[in-house]
Amino acid sequence: MSNFQVLKLEYGACVDALSEALRGGDETAFFTAVDHIVRMREPQTLTEIRKLTGDLQKALERFSIESRLADIAENEIPDAKTRLSHVIKMTDEAAHRTLDLVEQSGPLAERTAREAGVLIDSLQTYRDRPPVGSGFESVVRSIDAFLPVVRAVEAFLPAARADSERIRKNLADVLLAQGYQDLTGQIIRSVIKLVGELEETLASLTNLSGDIVEHTTLGENPDQGHGPVVPGVTRGEVASGQTDVDELLSGLGM
Amino acid sequence: MSKDLKFLVVDDFSTMRRIIKNLLHDLGYPNVAEADDGKTALPMLQAGGYDFLITDWNMPGMPGLELIKAVRADAKLAKMPVLMLTAEAKREQIIEAAQAGVNGYVIKPFTAETLKEKLDKILGAGK
Numbered sequence: 001m002s003n004f005q006v007l008k009l010e011y012g013a014c015v016d017a018l019s020e021a022l023r024g025g026d027e028t029a030f031f032t033a034v035d036h037i038v039r040m041r042e043p044q045t046l047t048e049i050r051k052l053t054g055d056l057q058k059a060l061e062r063f064s065i066e067s068r069l070a071d072i073a074e075n076e077i078p079d080a081k082t083r084l085s086h087v088i089k090m091t092d093e094a095a096h097r098t099l100d101l102v103e104q105s106g107p108l109a110e111r112t113a114r115e116a117g118v119l120i121d122s123l124q125t126y127r128d129r130p131p132v133g134s135g136f137e138s139v140v141r142s143i144d145a146f147l148p149v150v151r152a153v154e155a156f157l158p159a160a161r162a163d164s165e166r167i168r169k170n171l172a173d174v175l176l177a178q179g180y181q182d183l184t185g186q187i188i189r190s191v192i193k194l195v196g197e198l199e200e201t202l203a204s205l206t207n208l209s210g211d212i213v214e215h216t217t218l219g220e221n222p223d224q225g226h227g228p229v230v231p232g233v234t235r236g237e238v239a240s241g242q243t244d245v246d247e248l249l250s251g252l253g254m
Numbered sequence: 255m256s257k258d259l260k261f262l263v264v265d266d267f268s269t270m271r272r273i274i275k276n277l278l279h280d281l282g283y284p285n286v287a288e289a290d291d292g293k294t295a296l297p298m299l300q301a302g303g304y305d306f307l308i309t310d311w312n313m314p315g316m317p318g319l320e321l322i323k324a325v326r327a328d329a330k331l332a333k334m335p336v337l338m339l340t341a342e343a344k345r346e347q348i349i350e351a352a353q354a355g356v357n358g359y360v361i362k363p364f365t366a367e368t369l370k371e372k373l374d375k376i377l378g379a380g381k
Contacts, residue, residue, distance in 0.1 A: 175273055176277075176363075178273060179269070179270060180363070181269040181270070182265065182267035182270040183362060223317055224312065225311040225312030225317055225318075225340070226312070228343075229343045236344050237346070238343045239344075239361060245343070245348055245359055245360070248349070252349065254358075
């Protein structure tokens with residue numbers, strides 16, 4: 001059955017009654033027929049209004065989610081990119097610092113080991129030397145043979161001490177260079193938080209029937225802290241270094 | 255005597271705790287305990303036995319600033335020397351930490367010399 005046939009079935013009798021009343025000049029019958037037609041249309045109008053309201057609500061929800069998405073796309077994604085680039089820079093610097101220190105320490109340790117080896121050989125040669133002469137002459141020869149070994153030991157010990165101290169200091173600096181992990185970790189964590197929010201926002205967009213996600217802006221709670229300063233991202237007045245911090249605190253009477 | 259001081263180092267990153275612990279060892283303070291946030295640190299401090307607190311700011315759970323406020327509000331801990339060792343470098347935050355009662359503030363990345371200098375200063379002032 002076509003749509004028009006359905007309409008004809010629904011409204012045909014009313015329209016007939018209406019034209020009958022018109023032809024017969026029956027005012028009461030005319031208005032009764034008109035009222036009947038209006039009542040028949042009412043449920044359909046209500047359904048249409050309901051549908052319109054629903055569409056409007058969805059459009060508003062979509063608008064709210066899309067504004068948040070636009071904000072993420074315009075501001076927070078570029079910020080996150082800068083943050084991650086900063087992470088690369090910090091890890092790169094820390095890796096190079098560590099490698100430099102390791103490369104400096106290697107030859108120092110090798111030199112100490114090599115010179116210690118030479119000394120061990122000299123001592124062994126001294127021990128293995130064939131006995132020469134006897135009595136006092138033997139003692140004098142023995143001392144003569146031992147003197148170069150003593151001189152070598154005298155030269156070796158201060159150098160070995162200096163090299164060991166240098167290696168010890170390099171190791172302490174290697175340790176300190178690992179501090180980047182704390183800072184980069186904090187930055188990466190904030191980017192993970194943003195990705196999580198992006199995921200939630202996109203999920204809301206694809207499922208508009210659900211509740212709108214409540215948004216939290218990164219680093220909004222100052223008590224929680226903002227994380228390391230990222231050039232180009234961190235806003236507001238920041239201390240440029242420890243000297244700046246010390247000056248600020250001494251200004252406060254600390 | 256000062257070398258017997260017991261430190262509590264609070265930082266959510268184990269690498270940073272390790273670094274600070276090592277530096278304290280090098281400075282002659284072998285007695286160091288660790289906690290990974292304020293929530294873990296506070297009961298440890300309240301149980302007693304600690305002489306010096308070194309804390310980070312940005313930590314999940316209870317951040318350092320909250321820990322310092324809790325320490326200052328506790329009659330038994332109120333006078334404990336506290337050094338904040340953090341990446342937080344906003345001027346308003348440094349002022350806030352000073353108001354909360356820190357004895358020193360060091361920003362990361364830091365050097366062994368800076369840590370030594372601040373410890374000496376705080377411990378010297380307490381004598």
